[in-house]
Amino acid sequence: MASSIENNNEKLTLKSSDGEEFLVEKHVALQSTLLQNMLDSDCSSADVIPLPKIDARTLALVLGYCKKHADASSSKQGELNSFDSEFLKDMDMGALFNLVLAANFMEIKGLLDIAAQKIADTIKDKPHQEVREIFHVENDYTPEEEAAVREENRWAFEGFP
Amino acid sequence: MEKSLEVTAMEEEEENHPIKKLERYREDDCHCDPFRKLPDEVLGLILLRLSDPESLLRCSLVSKHFALFRSQSFSLRLRASHLIPWHLLPPHQYPNPFDTLPPPHLIPRHLLPPQFPNPFNTLPPPPPPPLLELSMFDAFFNATRLLGLTKLVSRFTSLRSLHIQLSCECPQLPFAPNYRFSWDFKVGHDKPNTFAILSKTSINNKIDEVGGEPEHSWLDENYLNWQTTCSVRYANSIYPLLLLLVPQHPHIDSVEIMDSEKHGKVSLQGEQLIKLKNNMSKWMPPPPNILEPRRNSDLVPGYFFTVWCVPELRLPRSGLVMKGVTLGVGAENMFPSNVDDGTTKGLANDFGDGVFGEALAEILTNYYVTGRKINLRLSSRKP
Numbered sequence: 001m002a003s004s005i006e007n008n009n010e011k012l013t014l015k016s017s018d019g020e021e022f023l024v025e026k027h028v029a030l031q032s033t034l035l036q037n038m039l040d041s042d043c044s045s046a047d048v049i050p051l052p053k054i055d056a057r058t059l060a061l062v063l064g065y066c067k068k069h070a071d072a073s074s075s076k077q078g079e080l081n082s083f084d085s086e087f088l089k090d091m092d093m094g095a096l097f098n099l100v101l102a103a104n105f106m107e108i109k110g111l112l113d114i115a116a117q118k119i120a121d122t123i124k125d126k127p128h129q130e131v132r133e134i135f136h137v138e139n140d141y142t143p144e145e146e147a148a149v150r151e152e153n154r155w156a157f158e159g160f161p
Numbered sequence: 162m163e164k165s166l167e168v169t170a171m172e173e174e175e176e177n178h179p180i181k182k183l184e185r186y187r188e189d190d191c192h193c194d195p196f197r198k199l200p201d202e203v204l205g206l207i208l209l210r211l212s213d214p215e216s217l218l219r220c221s222l223v224s225k226h227f228a229l230f231r232s233q234s235f236s237l238r239l240r241a242s243h244l245i246p247w248h249l250l251p252p253h254q255y256p257n258p259f260d261t262l263p264p265p266h267l268i269p270r271h272l273l274p275p276q277f278p279n280p281f282n283t284l285p286p287p288p289p290p291p292l293l294e295l296s297m298f299d300a301f302f303n304a305t306r307l308l309g310l311t312k313l314v315s316r317f318t319s320l321r322s323l324h325i326q327l328s329c330e331c332p333q334l335p336f337a338p339n340y341r342f343s344w345d346f347k348v349g350h351d352k353p354n355t356f357a358i359l360s361k362t363s364i365n366n367k368i369d370e371v372g373g374e375p376e377h378s379w380l381d382e383n384y385l386n387w388q389t390t391c392s393v394r395y396a397n398s399i400y401p402l403l404l405l406l407v408p409q410h411p412h413i414d415s416v417e418i419m420d421s422e423k424h425g426k427v428s429l430q431g432e433q434l435i436k437l438k439n440n441m442s443k444w445m446p447p448p449p450n451i452l453e454p455r456r457n458s459d460l461v462p463g464y465f466f467t468v469w470c471v472p473e474l475r476l477p478r479s480g481l482v483m484k485g486v487t488l489g490v491g492a493e494n495m496f497p498s499n500v501d502d503g504t505t506k507g508l509a510n511d512f513g514d515g516v517f518g519e520a521l522a523e524i525l526t527n528y529y530v531t532g533r534k535i536n537l538r539l540s541s542r543k544p
Contacts, residue, residue: 097195104203112206120210128222137194137224149228153218 012039013048014063020056021048022063031066033107053105058098065111084110088118093135194226201233208234212324214313235321237314311405322415323406327398344392344425346399346418349511353437354464354493357512358396359520360388360425361474362485385470385485389534392468392489395420399427400464400491407438466491469524469532476519487534488524496536 010026012035029035038049051059065087072080088096096115103112123131132139141149196204208230211217214237221228314320349355399418407413414434418427429437467490474483490497490508497508509522524532 093195097198100203100207101198101200104200112203116203116206117210119207123211123220124213124216126219128219131220131223131227135195137196137227139223140225146222149221153221 014059015048015050016054016056016059017052018055020059022056022059024063024066025070028063028066028070031070031108031110033109035106051106054102055098058095058102061095061099062102062106062108062111066108069110084114088114091118093122194224197226204230204233205235209236212236212238214239214317218313218316231316232318234317235319236324237317237320237322238324238326239310239314240326310402311409314406315409317410319412320410321412323410323413323417325402325416325418327395327418327420344395344420345517346395346425346427347512347517348403348427348429348433348437349508350433350436350513351511352492352508353433355497355508355511356396356400356491357508357517357521358392358399358489358491359517360392360487361483362388364481364483364516366481385472385487385534388485388487389468389470389489392487393466393535393537395425396466396489396491403429403437407434411438464491464493464538465496466537467497468534468537469528470534471524471528471532474520474523474528476516476523478519479516481516483520486520486524488521488532490521496538 012024012026012029014022014024014029016022026039029039035049054062068083069080072083088099091099096118100112100115100119103115122134126134131137139146199207208217211230212234217231217234217237220230314323344358344360346358347356349357402418403416407416414430416427416429416434419425469488469490471486471488472484474486475481476483509518509525512518512521
């Protein structure tokens with residue numbers, strides 16, 4: 001028991017791509033399978049773990065998520081769910097994509113799931129013009145090509161409401 | 162001085178290197194499609210959550226890159242609304258079982274409509290089972306819709322899993338919502354071209370408490386009629402769907418079909434699915450040109466379907482009692498009830514040892530003649 005408390009108090013330093021350092025409690029870092037594997041295989045003997053793909057803003061968000069999930073007991077599932085839905089609520093698309101990439105890199109399954117769900121929900125039930133605007137996607141179809149795709153989809157939707 | 166100029170020039174050259182430029186473009190330009198930055202596995206996760214065909218197809222109008230999602234999507238969910246709702250069925254092609262009052266076995270035989278042959282008159286030796294050649298298929302699956310569905314699914318070229326939801330709605334049911342059609346559907350293991358759908362009103366383990374003759378009310382009889390109708394309808398939705406969709410998608414390794422209330426579920430995976438596919442490819446026509454309009458019945462090979470009804474079924478091995486049981490067995494070549502007894506009863510072993518298998522064996526052993534209700538041939542094409 002004593003050793004687990006001791007372990008909980010251990011801290012790690014993570015370094016973002018833009019050089020900012022974050023001091024993280026070990027039990028929070030364990031939310032990330034990547035960090036967990038590093039700790040298990042004792043690769044973390046270095047003082048600072050660099051995360052070259054993740055900028056400071058994104059890393060702060062990721063660690064906020066990890067802290068909440070590491071601290072909450074399993075009985076507070078409802079509270080965690082509402083935290084999750086609030087967490088991504090007003091996030092802009094750029095931040096969301098950075099977050100999904102970070103969650104994938106750091107192997108944080110829960111965060112990856114909610115971020116992927118959020119992106120999917122954003123596409124769902126929207127007309128294609130709106131999707132273009134939201135994700136800043138350039139329409140690279142010529143009018144003829146677009147008409148052809150439209151035609152293709154028309155028959156695919158035949159008989160559907 | 163000279164040295165530093167050289168370095169700058171080198172840096173400049175490096176910066177202009179096409180790959181560097183491309184990287185910079187990808188990282189810096191915020192007008193670049195952010196989906197391009199995603200590794201395949203992350204894009205896969207997002208598409209898995211999208212998995213409804215309308216959204217995915219709408220994506221292909223966004224840009225050329227988005228159009229690729231269709232072929233990168235591994236999973237598709239088809240909602241109940243993709244299949245024809247019950248109330249759109251033309252009533253003259255598929256009669257309401259409650260139009261015939263009193264229940265069929267009380268009606269003098271000469272007054273019975275041909276759709277409802279009196280099951281209690283078929284005592285041994287059993288006459289050849291009455292054959293119904295209704296255009297059931299056309300009634301259940303509106304041609305446009307079925308073609309639309311097949312075409313729609315054919316657009317997704319890398320499908321690995323398919324989830325299909327069937328509608329539970331049945332406005333013709335007069336005693337809803339207490340009675341619901343609950344079912345279980347299995348495809349044969351050794352003979353994948355046979356399938357069985359079993360439904361029941363209730364199941365409980367009070368085998369010792371239930372004594373005497375099973376109660377048999379007018380309501381029960383009508384309920385069984387309705388269940389028969391539903392059995393036929395479900396079998397006739399599920400099996401053609403499997404036939405049409407599975408062979409066209411070589412990578413599919415999981416198919417799930419369930420009703421919208423999640424009462425029943427068909428789940429096909431692994432070896433059973435491979436067998437089914439191999440078996441289908443033997444007698445499916447060469448990949449149909451799905452753009453070419455065809456008659457519905459051309460799309461699906463003919464199959465034969467026999468329905469048994471048992472008001473109360475006791476299962477001694479598992480100690481269970483099922484009420485209001487209907488069993489529908491379908492086979493590729495001939496009526497399951499036409500085959501000699503041994504073969505049909507041997508079928509039961511093909512559907513596993515569980516409660517489903519036991520119920521099937523019990524019906525085929527003890528109610529083979531008395532419980533038989535109706536024979537149907539679905540689809541007009543000669544198998």
